[in-house]
Amino acid sequence: MTGTGTGTPVVLKFGGSSFPTASAYTGLAAALRDRIREEQRPMAVVVSAMPGETEKLRGLLHQVAPQPEDSTTAGLLTLADTVSAHLLAAALHRAGIGATVLAGHQQGLVTDSTFMWAKTERLDPAPLREALTDHQVVVVPGGQAADRHGRPTWLGKNSSDLSAVLVAAALGAGTCEIHSDVDGVYSADPNAVEGARLLPAMTYDTAALLSLHGAKVLHRRSVRTAKQHGIRLVCRLNRAPFSSGTVISAEGGPAAGVVLNTKSTVLAHASAAEADRAHSVFHTEGIDTVRLEDGPHLVVVGGYLDIDRFQREHGLPPARELGIPVTEIVGSRVTTHIAADPGQARELAQKLHDALPEPATVVRAL
Ligand SMILES: Nc1ncnc2c1ncn2[C@@H]1O[C@H](COP(=O)(O)OP(=O)(O)O)[C@@H](O)[C@H]1O
Numbered sequence: 622m623t624g625t626g627t628g629t630p631v632v633l634k635f636g637g638s639s640f641p642t643a644s645a646y647t648g649l650a651a652a653l654r655d656r657i658r659e660e661q662r663p664m665a666v667v668v669s670a671m672p673g674e675t676e677k678l679r680g681l682l683h684q685v686a687p688q689p690e691d692s693t694t695a696g697l698l699t700l701a702d703t704v705s706a707h708l709l710a711a712a713l714h715r716a717g718i719g720a721t722v723l724a725g726h727q728q729g730l731v732t733d734s735t736f737m738w739a740k741t742e743r744l745d746p747a748p749l750r751e752a753l754t755d756h757q758v759v760v761v762p763g764g765q766a767a768d769r770h771g772r773p774t775w776l777g778k779n780s781s782d783l784s785a786v787l788v789a790a791a792l793g794a795g796t797c798e799i800h801s802d803v804d805g806v807y808s809a810d811p812n813a814v815e816g817a818r819l820l821p822a823m824t825y826d827t828a829a830l831l832s833l834h835g836a837k838v839l840h841r842r843s844v845r846t847a848k849q850h851g852i853r854l855v856c857r858l859n860r861a862p863f864s865s866g867t868v869i870s871a872e873g874g875p876a877a878g879v880v881l882n883t884k885s886t887v888l889a890h891a892s893a894a895e896a897d898r899a900h901s902v903f904h905t906e907g908i909d910t911v912r913l914e915d916g917p918h919l920v921v922v923g924g925y926l927d928i929d930r931f932q933r934e935h936g937l938p939p940a941r942e943l944g945i946p947v948t949e950i951v952g953s954r955v956t957t958h959i960a961a962d963p964g965q966a967r968e969l970a971q972k973l974h975d976a977l978p979e980p981a982t983v984v985r986a987l
């Protein structure tokens with residue numbers, strides 16, 4: 622089966638929330654077939670694992686080895702996205718579309734050997750370009766890459782967004798469409814806070830600020846990489862009518878929002894110097910942390926990290942867990958509050974959001 626047309630490929634990402642059931646693959650394949658017929662352009666489609674599958678593999682691994690090597694963990698966890706990619710390819714074939722899967726070691730994306738939070742070293746566009754010459758759709762399992770020895774590496778938890786932006790960069794695409802169970806970025810998680818407002822346009826810097834503090838909708842490194850390459854991010858719903866809610870680019874007014882991620886943790890260190898050192902070590906290892914200014918406090922963003930083990934392995938004195946951060950962002954002003962438990966964090970997020978300035982007021986005030 623040969624590729625479609627000669628235009629710049631369309632780059633789309635479908636997060637795990639797009640695949641709650643096996644039939645979701647069939648539904649998406651039909652929608653992609655219709656779009657290919659309409660636009661006559663080849664497609665690179667980045668997909669994530671079905672919800673919970675990556676963590677299921679982690680659970681299994683920890684039963685076998687409580688503290689596995691990072692290289693083993695990366696090799697195993699990335700398989701969940703491979704499964705998803707092949708399921709979509711199978712559905713596309715059945716819908717009469719020529720599709721192939723390019724796994725991490727086949728994509729031309731070479732990273733360092735950090736394994737669990739790997740950083741890009743080289744991006745060779747040739748494998749993707751060649752695959753798109755021969756197929757209408759190239760399906761890319763998100764989050765995967767390989768180090769220079771060909772060993773599987775992982776770009777980190779929820780990193781399919783980053784894969785999609787890297788694919789767009791490799792192909793010279795000006796836009797990358799990120800599909801999820803929400804149609805865009807809201808002033809707070811719409812599944813946790815009542816009255817959250819859709820933000821139609823925002824700058825890379827605002828989106829990066831929201832992600833840095835834990836807004837799960839976009840991966841922070843994906844926003845930063847999109848900014849570097851001037852790639853517009855278009856956030857869209859992952860099912861018909863695939864409505865697009867937020868465009869992230871160099872343009873956009875100031876925004877106001879509240880970030881709640883109950884997986885994030887605030888650590889209390891013995892001194893400011895200790896907190897600074899921990900911040901620098903986490904950062905060097907590719908883990909998002911935010912150093913709070915009003916104490917020796919550090920937010921470890923997004924969970925999925927054995928903090929005790931990390932501290933031990935990196936010679937950091939153990940810090941005390943203070944609670945869950947709830948962050949208020951108004952323009953460039955950021956205030957982080959600390960809640961004792963998830964229930965309190967939700968209540969606080971709602972209260973802070975209720976008190977946010979209306980969008981028009983924010984624009985006037987800044
Ligand atoms: N500010 C926000 N705007 C929109 N969604 C948000 C925000 N903060 C958190 N979210 C959450 O992000 C989720 C989408 O991200 P994720 O679960 O990673 O989706 P996917 O599996 O499609 O990548 C939404 O369901 C929503 O609960």
Ligand SMILES: N[C@@H](CC(=O)OP(=O)(O)O)C(=O)O
Pocket residue numbers: 635636637638669670675676698701702763764777778779780781782
């Ligand atoms: N396997 C990845 C999949 C991913 O990136 O998820 P999503 O795009 O749904 O956030 C993970 O669980 O981290």
